[in-house]
Amino acid sequence: MPDHKDLLDILRQTDGYLSGEELSRQLGVTRAAVWKKIEQLRQEGYEIDSVTRRGYRLTGVPDSISEAEIRANLSGKGTFGCRIVSLPSVDSTNEEAKRQGDAGAPHGSVFVADEQTGGKGRLGRRWVSAPGSGLWFSILLRPDVLPSEITGITLLSAVAVCRGIQSLTGCEARIKWPNDVVIGTKKVCGILTELSAEMEHVHYLIPGIGVNTNNGAFPPELSDRATSLKMETGQDIRRAVLLGKILEEFEELYNRYGVSSFPEEYRSLCVSLGRPVSLQRGGCKLTGTAVGIAPDGALLVRTQEGEEIAVTSGEVVVQGFYGEKL
Ligand code: BT5
Numbered sequence: 001m002p003d004h005k006d007l008l009d010i011l012r013q014t015d016g017y018l019s020g021e022e023l024s025r026q027l028g029v030t031r032a033a034v035w036k037k038i039e040q041l042r043q044e045g046y047e048i049d050s051v052t053r054r055g056y057r058l059t060g061v062p063d064s065i066s067e068a069e070i071r072a073n074l075s076g077k078g079t080f081g082c083r084i085v086s087l088p089s090v091d092s093t094n095e096e097a098k099r100q101g102d103a104g105a106p107h108g109s110v111f112v113a114d115e116q117t118g119g120k121g122r123l124g125r126r127w128v129s130a131p132g133s134g135l136w137f138s139i140l141l142r143p144d145v146l147p148s149e150i151t152g153i154t155l156l157s158a159v160a161v162c163r164g165i166q167s168l169t170g171c172e173a174r175i176k177w178p179n180d181v182v183i184g185t186k187k188v189c190g191i192l193t194e195l196s197a198e199m200e201h202v203h204y205l206i207p208g209i210g211v212n213t214n215n216g217a218f219p220p221e222l223s224d225r226a227t228s229l230k231m232e233t234g235q236d237i238r239r240a241v242l243l244g245k246i247l248e249e250f251e252e253l254y255n256r257y258g259v260s261s262f263p264e265e266y267r268s269l270c271v272s273l274g275r276p277v278s279l280q281r282g283g284c285k286l287t288g289t290a291v292g293i294a295p296d297g298a299l300l301v302r303t304q305e306g307e308e309i310a311v312t313s314g315e316v317v318v319q320g321f322y323g324e325k326l
Contacts, residue, residue: 007037008068011048011058019055063132063214063238065112073244076251080139083109089131091118094194094208097138101196101204105140112137112243119210122179122192128222133215135239138208139250143259147197150205151297154179154193155262156253157207161189162269164246165211169233176318177272177290177299181211185321186227188212205259209246213237224323267293276319277301278326279311287326290318 010018010026020031027034038048038056045062061069067084074081083106090096090113097111116136119127129136143150158175165173165181165188173189176182181189189211196203212228214237229237257263267273270293278287279301288303298310317324 007034008041008046008058009072011056012072014057017049017051017054017057019053022055061238063236063240065114065135065239065243069240070110070112070243073240074247075244076248079108080247080251080254081108081110082106085109085111087111087113089113089115089117092116092120092208093136093138094120094192094206097140097204097206097208098194098196101140101206107140107142107204109140110137110243110247111140120192120208121190127190127192127210128219128226129210130215134213134228135209135211135242135246137243138206139247141205141207141254141259143202143205145202145259146200147195147202149260150193150195150202151260152257152262153205153207153259154191155266155293155297156257156259157191157193157209157250158189159263159266159269160246160250160253161191161209161211163249164242165189165229167249168242168245169229169235169237171229171232173269174271175266175269176321177270177293177316178297182271182321183227183229183232185323187225187322188227188229188232211242211246213239213242261295262297271321272299272316272318276326277316279314279316281309281311281314290316 020034023034024031042048047060049057049059065086067086070084093111093113113136115131116129119129121127158181161181162173165171171183173181173183179191180187192208194206214230215228218226272290275290277290286303288301290299291302292300294300294310298312300308300310302308317326319326
C-alpha cells in the first residue's frame, strides 16, 4: 500500500496531471493500489481530477487538520510542530497537552482538535468550540525559567496570532489586553495560558489558542461580542494554513523574546491603550484611562482620581468593545 502522505505530497508538488502508471512507479506499488488511495483521499475531501490517458491532478484541499495537512503547511524551523497530535474531539486541547506533558511530551509539541467538548476560558469560563468552526490548539513549552518569569508568553502569543491572521487574510487583527484578539470591536480569538510548576522550576507551560475561523453565527449571548474570520472576510479559511502561519510567527517571536518579555509591537496592536476603561478592584468599580503596558505585562490605568495603578489580572471593560458599558 502506498503511504497516503507520499501520494498526497507527489500530487501537491505537481502542477499538471500525473498518470497512474507514473504514480505507481514513483510509489513502488500497483496501479490498483494507487487508485484505492486516490479514492480514500477523495473521501477525506481532497478534490482530485482524473482524465483518461492523462492521469490525476489535485484541484482542491479540504479544511482538514490532519497531521499530514498541518505538516504540509509548516514553514518554521521545526521546533513548534516537532510533534503534532490532531484529534477529532477532545475535552480541551490544554487538558490533552497537560496529560501528554505529564507523560513527557517534548517542548514544541502541538495539540489540535476539530471539536472541544469542554473548551475553557479563564477562571472556569466556557470557550465555545463547535466542530469544524475554529482552530483550537495548544503548544507545550518547556522553558528553563522560574514560575515568576513567564509574564510575556500570553502577550507574545497574541502578537503571533495577529500576525498570522493578517498574513493569511489581510484583516487588521488587534489585541484587547491581555489575551483577546479582536477584529473591529469583536473577539475573534482567546488565549488561555496554563502552567505546571514547583516554586523553583517550571515543568511546562501551555498557551492554548482558540481562533474562530468558519463560524457563520454564534449563540445569542455571544453575538454582540464574537466574530469569525469567515464573517469578517467572507472567505472560507483553511485551519491548517492558519496554524502554519501562527506557528511560524510564534517560533520567530519565541526565539527572540522567550517567555519573560514580549515584543514592543504588542503596544501598537493593543486597542485598550488610550481608551476609557473600567475594572473591579477590592470590591469597588474603578474607571479611568489605559495609559500603558508595564514590562511585566501589567496594564497601567490612570484612574479618574489621577492615580496610576498596575492591573495584572481580571476583566477590564474597554469602552466601545463587546457592546459593554463602562
Ligand atoms: C479566553 O478566556 O478567551 C481564553 C480562550 C482560550 C480557548 C483555547 S481553545 C484551545 C485551548 N483549549 C481550551 O480549552 N482553551 C484554549 P476568557 O478571556 O475568560 O474569555 C471567555 C469568554 O469569551 C466567555 O465567557 C465568553 O463570553 C467568550 N467566548 C466564549 N467562547 C467564545 C468564542 N468561541 N468566541 C468569542 N468569544 C467567546
